[in-house]
Amino acid sequence: MGHDISGLHHVGHVVRNMEEALARYRQLGFTLPPPSYPTMPKAAGEPPEPFGAANTHVYFPRNFIEVVTLVGDGGTDRIPADAHLVPLRVPDDKLPGLLAAIRGTAANLTACLKRFQGMHIVMFDSPDIDGAAARLEANGVGHGGVHTVQRPVETVGGTRMVPVRYLEIDSHEPGRARGRVPEGRVGIAENGTLDAQRHVDHPNGAVELVQCMMCVADAELPDIERRYENYLGRPARSEGFARTFDLDDAKVTLVPESALAGLLPGEHAPGLPAFVAYAVSVRDAAATERFLRASGVPLAETAAGEIFVPADAALGVAIIFRQAG
Template identity: 30%
Template sequence: MATPARLDHSIVITRRPEDAWALFTRLGFTLSPVSRHRVTTTPDGPPVLGCTANRCAYLDGGFVELIGIIDEAAPDPWRVLPLIAGGDGGLRGVSFGLGDSDRVLDRLRDTGLAGSGVLSLERPVGSGVLRARSVHVDRARTPEGIVHSAEHLTPELVRAVPHANGARALTGVLLFADGSEVDSIRDRYATLLDRESRKVDHGRVFDLDGGRLELVVDLDAALPGETPPSSPGFVAQEVGVADVDAARALVEGAGVPTRDVPGGFLVSARETFGAAVLFRSAG
């Protein structure tokens, strides 16, 4: 039986959280209130108040997580700060729903990908406390950023909300890879996701139970006009919206430039603190 695999959320990390949160609000996303992270550093260890807080755009399928550095002197148990060393931040990771965390850990240990035990995360959400478990892929194997599983223990606190831009789902995360690296990266994600990719004009695509991961070799074909990051590097997150034209009118009406891409429009990483957003029809 194939391992369940869905796109859970994209991970944007920034040293300018107030600016980033304001920008994503202008893009038409309804963001959750600011919530400080408490995370464990070892399996069954006590939660530690970390250096980050987030706001999220919760969708019918997956969500966009906007993580802000709010106290660089506070503990950094999940090693977030090295991911934005020398800059303000950007799209730095992806999380996949892979089922039960204990089974995920066993499988990743067997394949040499595990970089942690089963870790716990909690943060306040309204009058409740969101709780989740996660297994991180060995950071030495993911130079593109942070990659981990997500098992939601309080799914009732991860609920979709209406968005002015008509956003319905996180439909894709795009990872740029130099042609010389794409085979090894493809094989790594094939192991993690327990499925094979298919070839497309600009690279390869992993079709998941919800959403997809794209390995982009030809950046001009996938995202015309974008500047390639260091390879490998996450280059964009794709959001499916109810009406592409209406979403574009809202974004441009907020004074944010857009560009045409096949099937939709792009808000460049240059406008989004390094976290490009690709808008296409949710279908």
């Protein structure tokens, strides 16, 4: 019987300043399109202005990294010169509902940044999100139901919108906002067809998002392992002191706080639990290392001998570069 979770759909890096993030990611050798900033009037008859959240993406053929920031009330001083302003047009009677939804997103981002700048979002990929939703419910995992949105996909013929069905997992803790668990926003997404997605060439040779790593308090590791067994529908395996969930084409690793520095020397968790690192596969690890060193990027080495950019040099999340294959 196949699993209803196949891999990583995307991770979300929440940053304080989009212009700084664009410069850093491009220094790291990732190709990103200009960020999108939604604009809309805050009341009927008012002029549109940037509002809520803005984002851009590091695209791979099967998944992506989202870079997202909070847009201040009417503030434009932090909007990059090449930003794409996207007008959101809705009938006047629908405006209050949309404003409320955007304010909810903004509140979530504010809560993330109060904790720390870094990775706060992990979405798993599913070939059968309805089956995944039913399995979660059977296992007592709350979620907000399956929703559909449109996301931009870069194709050989330009950008087109592709439907994405997703759900967000709720915490079992009383008083926590819907769609949030202690480590951030975790959910499942099912893409529409990606057959037409254009392959984006990244100067650092990156080809796929292949791992996310979460640091947890040592005493909480068994409980969080059980929680993710329910999320992912499979058991973890022991990997030293860590626990790893092997997906079809990616993995999720839970690391006790006491073992983090052993796996990623020099790293520490900004809070617990927290997503502390993600890994991308690259065509030629040696070439990637040469590129990063030539770009002046600080590098360290994992316990497994892979290069990584420390969180302090990557706006709050360690980025591991792994040889593909």
